[in-house]
């Protein structure tokens with residue numbers, strides 16, 4: 302499989318602050334890769350290093366088989382980049398700004414820009430500085446996508462977008478993937494990327510906390526179980542069962558309700574429950590957002606999701 306991005310032992314010290322700490326990561330060509338982490342985790346730092354906008358303290362970066370430092374000009378033509386703090390000359394009209402940026406990339410058909418602007422509901426005749434934050438972000442999206450680059454590197458692309466436009470953006474990502482383009486995108490929110498991403502990395506305090514396929518993360522997430530009983534039950538009957546955590550038992554109208562998380566086989570829990578009259582049983586997967594929060598706060602995924610420090 303071809304590699305689109307390869308980071309090896311990447312470290313960035315900002316004086317006393319550590320931006321990134323010995324980070325290694327490989328993104329395959331053609332994949333949609335979600336890069337998740339809380340504020341200050343090092344997402345933008347990673348992205349700026351990929352584009353040679355800043356230089357690493359140590360470690361190496363290869364993008365589309367090239368060294369971004371040595372091949373900056375050639376590389377930038379093959380990449381669509383949306384900065385987290387996208388800024389352009391505010392006096393220009395959005396359309397002028399985009400045709401200027403298109404020319405820099407060797408020319409983009411006007412119809413392509415019109416089509417993207419139309420889908421995102423961006424008014425090309427408006428002056429950039431008169432646009433709202435979300436509408437300015439659309440200019441950033443159009444300039445990243447318009448030349449159909451091999452690799453899209455998007456730093457918080459959905460920031461400021463309303464839900465409908467977010468949906469349009471996700472469709473644009475899905476189309477890019479279908480066309481064989483690679484997409485690397487950062488976000489704070491799992492639900493934004495899980496619909497389109499093949500894999501996600503979770504970064505925390507400059508280090509990788511997890512990298513996996515969205516499917517595997519989902520499979521690994523725990524079950525949340527709720528059982529209703531016709532009679533009273535005690536927490537002690539269930540607390541020590543294998544895989545059971547976060548147990549609560551509450552009484553209601555002569556019956557009782559048990560909730561817990563379950564890791565692994567449900568057999569022991571089901572057998573213990575079956576000693577009583579079960580009136581209802583529900584089990585659902587912990588959602589990825591919750592899993593993600595556990596990584597955020599440094600906890601073990603599936604453990605109680607509150608802060609652990």
Ligand SMILES: Nc1ncnc2c1ncn2[C@@H]1O[C@H](COP(=O)(O)OP(=O)(O)OP(=O)(O)O)[C@@H](O)[C@H]1O
Nearest residue numbers: 315318319320338339340341342343344345346347
């Ligand atoms: N130019 C800089 N000088 C000093 N420290 C910096 C600089 N840029 C980033 N940092 C620090 O590096 C760490 C990572 O910052 P970075 O901007 O990469 O985080 P991020 O994951 O993009 O966060 P956000 O979600 O807020 O955009 C932070 O602690 C930040 O304060």
Ligand SMILES: [Mg+2]
Nearest residue numbers: 344345346385
């Ligand atoms: Mg950032």
